[in-house]
Amino acid sequence: MKLRPAILPLITTAFCLIAANSCTTQQRDVKKETSELNIIIGREDFQAIKNAASIRLYTIRSPSSETVATAPKKIEIVGAAKNQVIQILTLDQSYILDKTKKCLFVPEYALEFEGQTPLLILISPSCKQLKIIKSSGSATLDIDPAFDQLMNIINHVK
């Protein structure tokens, strides 16, 4: 009984420490998730998607990015749809990052991002994958968790 007043501050301190630690862990997790996507696609490309001035959708018919220039269909994605596309593509939860499918990537659509750094993203519906075309090569991402959402927007605007 005599010890109770001495224990109470200790318990309070312990709770505070646990709460603080939990908060730090959450922050670390969020930071880690974001940095994982950044590492894969690169900070510059990540910013190019996030700060795109305009997004154009191309329907392509050949498994080659060169065909984008001569693609028959080109649509500007604007307003809420544009914001949705940016949100989907920049969220870590949209992707499966720890593994990838052994699927033959054949693009059927392309998204062209215009801004300070122009960027091209190819979409393969049969693989549920994206390919970010960079000057230094390309990065393939599995977008399974957000695939239906992305395709709904594409089908809606096209």
Place this chain on the structure above:
Amino acid sequence: MHRKSTFRHFFFFLSIISFTLFLQQTSVDAASLRAIIVCDTQADSIGKSVAADLTKVRQEILKVSHYIGLEAKLSIFEKNNVNESVVSYLEMQEVDPDDIVIFFFSGHGYRTESKVGNIWPNLYFTPINKGVDFYQIIQIINQKNPRLLIAIADCCNNVMEESYAPSVLKNSNLALRTNRKDYTKHNYQTLFLKQAGTIIISSSEPGEYSWATKLGGLYTLALFESLNKEVMTTPVADWRIILDNASLKIIRRDIGQTPQYELLTQPIPK
């Protein structure tokens, strides 16, 4: 003169008989473990995973060879060599009736809507931008009547639109515990030497994807983990249990990948 000639004939025929017997003996002893490993290390976005599969498969085959006491003859196709030469190599190969043949592929795979009545994927060869029907490969090898054929394809089996689809071409791991060595050896021999027939495996069912990690293909890793566990922990190893456990490891991940296999083997009578 006549007696001398008879002796000559006798020794001549004796030599021929001895030589024939020697050849027969050599032919029996020549039973080997032939492994054709096709790893498309140039496959887009999964090259590192495929390279990891190559290392893993090579190690595991050498381990099998060590335990069953058959010489391993490895034919590895990687990088630019993943091309038509794989098929022509298989066609040219001479296989002895006692041989065990293992065919392994890691890379991209696909199928088309028109591929009806054939559950096996098309294996995509990046350097030539062409597919090869996995079943065609199985048929080529099976025509040579190996005692045991194990054919594995760790690749997707998802459906691609016809117009987009590529055209189809018509050791170190031996540091095991000494007390288990004999046990393991016995199991490897049961699986590889005391069975005849065909085992065909693909890492996903029609319409499904197969997944790859930095450590290798999920199915390749699961298969060899299952094989190693079975040979080391059970008194009598069984292919069905190995394949079921490997499939279960993938199915439990709930990633829409279901491995499939056909096990057409029977024990060799003693």
